Amino acid sequence: MSKGAKGTKVIDGLYYTKEHEWAKVQGDMVIVGITDYAQNALHEITFVEIKEPGTDVTAGEECGLVESMKASSDVFSPVSGQIAEVNTALDDAPEIVNQDPYGKGWMCKIKCSNPKQDLKKLMDSKAYSAFIVSK
């Protein structure tokens, strides 16, 4: 991948997908966003749209999209469950995802019936770091 890809941040304690989403457990909720690697590859994010709260989502399936100046990309849900909340701050300021992908740039919270089972299939920070370096 492009410039800076290997210098991007990976945070300990989060779970990662091969499609570059991260997931963080918070009680019975899983917070979802895209990684620093992903925001760096997409660059200039112009629009984020996650499915509405109340929508059922399945692990590994599309749950929204991210538009950048370059292209349109799907966001895949790391877990199965129901979308409880989406980050409405991104409606008017999608560039927050570029600035703070693991913090203010979170995309949605998913109420998850069995998070452990889904998260087990994801990578930890060490495995994800190795994964992006290998690309």
Add this chain to the structure above:
Amino acid sequence: MVISLSEKLDRTHLYEWHKSHGDVVPFAGWEMPVRYTDIREEHMAVREAVGIFDTTHMSRFFVSGPQVVDFLQTLTTNNVAKLGLNEGHYATCLNEKGGIHDDLMIYRIGEMEFIWITNASNGPKIKSHLIANAKRFKVVVEDRSKDVVMIAVQGPNALELLSKMAGLDARALPRFSCNSVKLAGHDCYLCRTGYTGEEGGEVLLLNTPFNDAGKKKAIAFWEEILKQGKDFGVKPCGLGARDSTRLEAGLVLYGHELDENTTPLEARISYAVKFKVAPHYIGYDALSKQKEAGVTKTRIGLVMVDKGIPREQYPVLINGEKIGMVTSGGMSPVLDCGIAMAYVKPESAKEGDTVEIDIKGRVRKAKVTGWPFYDPQKYGENRAR
């Protein structure tokens, strides 16, 4: 996110510079810079100051010989016989059915000598087409793509920058003219053309072979433009800004708005097409027939009313019924919303109508418009100065 890469790719003379200053990606068989800083920033430099683009990946054919005019009349849809010395025009090259084989620029640089500039993605196809047809005429076709570097200088300050470098008044050169000039001491053609909607030029840096010396010369030339353009607010621009500026100007791109199954009448680029020409070009009969019978699809512009960014292949609907498809779409930095070009059934939607775009299952409203998408009083080559 799905992020994919690539096969064996070609490079321009400026590759090393792009690699060390920008973000290089695969495009139409080439490794090209998509951006150096931000696409939006580069886009606005073109709209408000001046941007430069490496367009060396395009193909350049020099065509000459006693029958060159008839040869070009046979292959292209504009009237080459009408071009005076140092004049150029936009044209299309058709297949027998009137579908577009390519769109191109032609410049007359001698009594019997022309330059044909073609899309990067169509280079090999057009080369074969030229060579195959050249057998019937007394002409010579030379592929000079590898020893001529091409740089587009675009924006409201572009002509001032080019004037300074060439030591002449570039603003006095007619649009579409092709002028033999010296830039930074090198022999060039300065063409008063572009692909951004803005004023400016496309520079052909001659005698620049694809070897170490040629690459060094090309990079030094590129850096000289940046140096001399500093006071004019120049920025190097990648393919991202090239695509967003051409889209915002409503300019067609081969593989999107144009292809073998689309005619120039459907694409609404009839200024590239003449009917009173001799000899008739390939595709003339089919196109004349369509002119009489009418088109079966037509190109329109779309501006999003709802949120969302239209992209290629998204369906265009009216009251839930499909009337066509988006061929290019993206974010307009000037309008700060999604814009697109689409093909729809003729008469199905007229300017000012509201239609829907199916954005991956989400149906969103858009308004039918003409182009350019920006206010031509404020931006573009016809802006109020």
